[in-house]
Amino acid sequence: MDQKIRFIADYQRHFFSLAELCSRFGVSRKTAYKWIERYEADGPSGLEDRSRRPACLPSPDSDDGGGGAARLPAPAPQLGSQEALTHSLRRQPDWNWPSRSTCSDLLLRHGLVNTKKRRTYPGHPGRPMTPMDAAQFDLDR
DSSP states (O other): OHHHHHHHHHHHHTSSOHHHHHHHHTOOHHHHHHHHHHHHHHGGGGGSOOOOSOSOOOOTTSSSSSSSGGGSOOOOTTSOHHHHHHHHHHHOTTSOOOOHHHHHHHHHHTTOSOOOOOOOOOOOOOSOSSOOOSOOOOTTO
């Protein structure tokens, strides 16, 4: 905190350029501009460390975080989340529906849609069993 206050004091005196101040205090220009902006907005209290905790988190006991996907109708297994969301939007356009990716995650989590079966590709066979020192040609043909 003292370093930030000294930085702002030196900045306001205009003895050094911003680049010189940044090199003297060992901070990036981006950090310097952030400190200056916070000081001008909130005064010395703006220089205090802020919490890094996210502003909002989904409820851990809720299944979908928003409640909208719980109202989705169970689609036929051959349909996907986009179709289920489209039908729901047509029926209840005034509801606050979650995004398609959230609906897809929830339907997969509850086993309401089938996933595509992925093709397995054979791997590389590995190193040859015999050393290949020279080209072998069959000259008897």
